[in-house]
Amino acid sequence: MSTTATRVIVTGEKPSRRSLFRRSRPEHVNRPGQRQRVVKETLAGYGFLIPWLVGFFGLTLIPMAYSLYLSFTKYNIFTPPQWIGFDNYIRMFTSDPAFVQSAQITLIYVLVGTPITLAAALGVAMLLNYRDKGAGFFRSAFYAPSLIGGSVSVAIVWRAMFANDGPVDNSLSAIGIDLGGWIGNPALVLPAMILLAIWQFGATMVIFLAGLKQIPKELYEAAEMDGAGPWHRFRAVTLPMLSPVIFFNLLLGLIGAFQVFSSAYIISNGTGGPAGMTNFITLYLYKRGFSDGQMGYAAAIAWVLLIVVAVIAFILFRTQRSWVHYAGDNR
Amino acid sequence: MSTTSFGEPAIATLENQVDATPQQPRRKVKRGTWQTVIWFVVLIAVTAVVLYPLVWLLFSTFKPNSEFGSNMGLLPNNPTIDNYAKVMEGIAGVPMWRFFLNSLIIAAGSVIGVLLSSSLAAYAFARIQFKGLGILFAAMIGTLLLPFHVVIIPQYIIFQRLDMIDTFIPLLLPKFLATEAFFVFLLVQFIRQMPRDMDEAARIDGAGHVRIFWSIILPLIKPALITCSIFAFIWAWNDFLGPLLYLTSPENYPLPIALRLYNDQTSVSDYGATVTASFIALIPVLLFFLVFQRFLVDGVATQGLKG
Numbered sequence: 001m002s003t004t005a006t007r008v009i010v011t012g013e014k015p016s017r018r019s020l021f022r023r024s025r026p027e028h029v030n031r032p033g034q035r036q037r038v039v040k041e042t043l044a045g046y047g048f049l050i051p052w053l054v055g056f057f058g059l060t061l062i063p064m065a066y067s068l069y070l071s072f073t074k075y076n077i078f079t080p081p082q083w084i085g086f087d088n089y090i091r092m093f094t095s096d097p098a099f100v101q102s103a104q105i106t107l108i109y110v111l112v113g114t115p116i117t118l119a120a121a122l123g124v125a126m127l128l129n130y131r132d133k134g135a136g137f138f139r140s141a142f143y144a145p146s147l148i149g150g151s152v153s154v155a156i157v158w159r160a161m162f163a164n165d166g167p168v169d170n171s172l173s174a175i176g177i178d179l180g181g182w183i184g185n186p187a188l189v190l191p192a193m194i195l196l197a198i199w200q201f202g203a204t205m206v207i208f209l210a211g212l213k214q215i216p217k218e219l220y221e222a223a224e225m226d227g228a229g230p231w232h233r234f235r236a237v238t239l240p241m242l243s244p245v246i247f248f249n250l251l252l253g254l255i256g257a258f259q260v261f262s263s264a265y266i267i268s269n270g271t272g273g274p275a276g277m278t279n280f281i282t283l284y285l286y287k288r289g290f291s292d293g294q295m296g297y298a299a300a301i302a303w304v305l306l307i308v309v310a311v312i313a314f315i316l317f318r319t320q321r322s323w324v325h326y327a328g329d330n331r
Numbered sequence: 332m333s334t335t336s337f338g339e340p341a342i343a344t345l346e347n348q349v350d351a352t353p354q355q356p357r358r359k360v361k362r363g364t365w366q367t368v369i370w371f372v373v374l375i376a377v378t379a380v381v382l383y384p385l386v387w388l389l390f391s392t393f394k395p396n397s398e399f400g401s402n403m404g405l406l407p408n409n410p411t412i413d414n415y416a417k418v419m420e421g422i423a424g425v426p427m428w429r430f431f432l433n434s435l436i437i438a439a440g441s442v443i444g445v446l447l448s449s450s451l452a453a454y455a456f457a458r459i460q461f462k463g464l465g466i467l468f469a470a471m472i473g474t475l476l477l478p479f480h481v482v483i484i485p486q487y488i489i490f491q492r493l494d495m496i497d498t499f500i501p502l503l504l505p506k507f508l509a510t511e512a513f514f515v516f517l518l519v520q521f522i523r524q525m526p527r528d529m530d531e532a533a534r535i536d537g538a539g540h541v542r543i544f545w546s547i548i549l550p551l552i553k554p555a556l557i558t559c560s561i562f563a564f565i566w567a568w569n570d571f572l573g574p575l576l577y578l579t580s581p582e583n584y585p586l587p588i589a590l591r592l593y594n595d596q597t598s599v600s601d602y603g604a605t606v607t608a609s610f611i612a613l614i615p616v617l618l619f620f621l622v623f624q625r626f627l628v629d630g631v632a633t634q635g636l637k638g
Contacts, residue, residue, distance in 0.1 A: 038462075041459055041460050041461050042461040042462050042463075043461075044455075044459055044461070044539075044540045045455050045459040045460070045461025045463075045464065046455075046461065047540075048451045048452065048454055048455035048459065048540065048544070049451070049452055049455045049456075049467070050451075051447070051448040051451060051452065051507060051508050051509055052448060052451070052452035052455075052471070052508065052509040052515065053467075054508050055448070055505060055507075055508025055509050055510045056470065056471070056474070056508075056509075056510075058489075058508070059482065059486060059489075059504075059505055059508060059510050060474055060477070060482055060510060061470075062485075063481075063482040063485030063486055063489070064477075064481055064482055064485075066485040066488075067481055067482065067484055067485045070484065070485070077488065077491070124377060127370065127373065127374065128374075130370060131367065131370060134371070136625070138374045138377075138378060139628055140624040140625070140628055141378050141381065141382060142377070142378070142381055143624070143627070143628050143631070144381075144382070144385070144617075144620055144624075145381060145384075145385075146637065147565060147616060147620055147627070148569065148613060148616050148617075150569055150571075151569040151571075151587065151612070151613065151616070152569075152571055152586075152587040152588075152590045152591065152609070152612070153388070153587075153590065153609035153610065153612045153613045154384070154613075156590065156605060156606065156609045157384050157385075157387070157388050157606070157609065158384070160387075160391075160403070160602075160606065161384055161387065163403075165403055166403050167383075167387060167403050167404065167405075170403060170404070199381065199384070202381075203631055203636070203637045204637070206628055206631045206632050207631065207632060207635055209632065210632035210633065248635060251476075252635075252637055255476060255478070256637065258478065259478055259479065259480065261571070261572055262571035262572065262587075265571070265575075266571075266591070282480050285480055286572075289483075289484055290487075290576065295484055295488075298484055299484050299485075302478070302480045302481045302483075302484065303481065305478050305480060305481070306477070306478055306481045309476070309478050310476075313476055
């Protein structure tokens with residue numbers, strides 16, 4: 001199911017709910033020697049998959065199971081894990097204000113940053129779609145930040161840009177708004193982080209632009225003939241036709257935003273400050289697990305993150321029937 | 332190197348893909364001149380905002396340290412190249428080229444690992460009919476959405492038990508085991524679009540899967556392999572969490588972690604070195620971007636990759 005939206009974008013093909021994981025039976029099914037062939041094919045399949053299988057079981061599935069186990073223990077890597085049941089999870093929500101704050105600011109970051117990024121990306125994509133000539137240059141220029149946005153270098157630049165007397169502070173002072181430095185200010189450091197996320201709207205924009213190009217011009221012409229103004233055309237044509245792409249970008253954007261780490265680490269020098277306002281969930285997890293040696297507790301935090309991401313993905317997939325419109329579907 | 336010599340055939344293939352769905356010829360609409368002017372002005376304004384941080388970084392590398400407290404504007408008052416000289420010397424007793432080399436080894440190793448393991452897995456998922464295909468493919472797709480942080484603690488424990496901390500193995504081994512599902516998925520999609528005629532003909536002539544994979548499929552999917560290589564390189568080059576966890580001695584640090592050494596020293600006097608080292612760390616990525624920009628952007632558009 002999870003690939004439906006992606007496939008529409010990637011291959012442009014009409015999604016079919018049955019054929020995603022299942023294929024029609026091979027035609028040699030009733031021929032003599034069929035069993036050997038099946039065995040041979042299966043052996044070949046697993047032969048090609050050896051590296052992936054080792055990675056999937058050795059580095060993903062078994063570690064996941066192990067981290068689930070660790071989340072119910074007290075473990076510091078040096079002494080054997082000690083089973084403590086649900087204590088880690090109870091502690092998180094009842095007696096760890098740092099975790100609660102971490103969860104809150106992460107949610108704010110995700111819920112504010114992702115929609116604004118999507119809106120900015122869609123707005124600029126529509127602007128670029130207006131005219132072909134010259135659009136290629138802007139498309140590339142806007143994409144550059146997405147490529148480097150997660151790097152340490154950019155986080156360092158961001159820290160300087162939003163520091164006291166930095167370029168942002170100075171330009172705002174020049175027009176009479178004196179906010180002081182953003183990075184050291186607990187009220188403004190989260191907005192600065194959100195701006196960093198929005199600054200990387202380019203990748204999302206490029207995907208939107210590809211989607212916009214696929215919308216048949218006739219739909220707009222027909223709408224115009226019916227007397228629809230620009231806003232109505234946007235609501236009646238653009239949004240529904242683009243909904244699979246919006247769905248895809250929303251899903252990837254939300255999941256990606258939950259995992260922000262390096263910029264928060266660099267901007268706060270690994271502390272999550274000021275006043276815990278950049279202590280995103282992944283940074284908190286890192287500090288608990290790798291600085292304080294509370295591996296069991298960190299594993300529990302990771303599982304809460306996993307559950308939240310899974311629930312969000314589940315909700316998005318469940319609600320997509322009501323708002324995601326696939327071409328050729330008459331729902 | 333020009334963009335066209337390397338990227339063009341690949342781009343052509345990518346564009347064919349986009350145009351695979353029948354599309355009506357686009358009607359030429361005559362638009363007012365003033366509308367075009369507004370269009371340009373708005374977009375140039377957005378460009379200025381978006382590129383300002385990068386231009387600021389570039390110009391700041393020429394600012395002497397004394398200017399950082401007073402002049403945070405764009406242009407340096409007294410341009411100097413002292414920062415470059417200082418950064419080249421390195422930090423913590425490790426020369427700069429060493430950090431650069433470490434980054435290069437990790438990034439190049441990642442590309443090789445991703446290409447080998449992901450293309451093998453993608454071929455199996457896309458072209459071989461075997462028992463368990465459905466469930467394994469679903470599992471692979473599932474890992475696409477999995478937050479990486481759920482496995483970092485056990486992975487760390489594994490590599491610690493294997494005595495591999497402070498080596499590049501924990502950073503490279505996962506790439507050779509196709510743990511980055513996005514590349515597998517991207518290649519599966521690409522292989523599925525390739526016509527089956529050729530490999531069926533080869534099968535009748537007695538070619539096995541290894542031969543078909545090596546002689547037919549790999550050459551056909553070259554554009555997708557190039558996209559994968561570029562992204563694998565840049566992601567590995569920019570990676571911070573992995574090296575932060577696994578590398579402990581400065582002579583093994585790649586650039587992002589080395590930058591932290593400058594960054595940790597919060598005294599104002601190191602600002603020049605910090606921004607200059609940051610800029611140097613970005614150079615390969617920016618070069619990649621300038622050379623392959625069309626290719627990268629088209630790759631994102633057709634494959635749904637994110638930066």
